[in-house]
Amino acid sequence: MRTYTDLVPVFPDQRDWTLATVLRHQAHVRPDAVFLDVPEEHRTFSYAQSLEQAESVADALALAGASPGDRVLVMAANSSQFVRTWLGVSLGGYVEVPVNTAYEGVFLGHQLVTAGPRWAVVDDVLADRFLAVADDARVIECFWVVDTGSRDGALRALRDAGWRAEPWEELARGARPGARPPTPAPAPSSFASIFFTSGTTGPLQGRGDAARPDALSSARRWTASSG
Secondary structure, eight states: OOOOOOOSSOOOOGGGGGGGHHHHHHHSSSTSSEEEGGGGEEEEHHHHHHHHHHHHHHHHHHHHHHOOTEEEEEESSHHHHHHHHHHHHTTTEEEEEETTTTTOOOHHHHHHOOOOOOOOHHHGHHHHHHTTTHHTTTTTTTEEEEEOOOOHHHHHHHHHTOEEEETTTHHHHOOOOSSSOOOOOOOOOOOOEEEOOOOOOOOEEEEEEEETTTHHHHHHHHHHOOO
């Protein structure tokens, strides 16, 4: 066993233990180092690029009408769009609601009703899942659709059903230059995400997490109130 005695935390103040703070720090001290490597897309993103993309997503959500604390459902396969959405949701102080791509019907409807997301990022091949539970999905005001080969059809179907629906690239484009000040870092105790259990012993249960991993007070309050 090797024992380390000279380790010093990069962020000694636990109030800095948030994704937004850490990403901004790394983008400052090592901007050109690779943060995200996506072999399937033959792309890499540096820390600086990842921060820029995340701030674009956060700003675009705000421009669409989102407010800190709004829930953003993400139902997509692993991709750079998924990661960049997650980073942007975190930087903007929104609440990420990742949903298993296998869910549909009553399982998906239950998560929509329980979490109440106002916004959604979904793969194009999953758009029909929301059409099938349209009554439960009406809490969503706008969809941003990731293109895996059938984006135009998914956008058309969602719009025909009465939703706002835009290509995911509109999120990456961000807000107009000078449209709003830089995105402030969310508070460490702010609500950051809602994850659902597998539901093997009953209805899926939502578990809330705070922006700082050990700041669970707000998360516990939500979990308790959601049953």
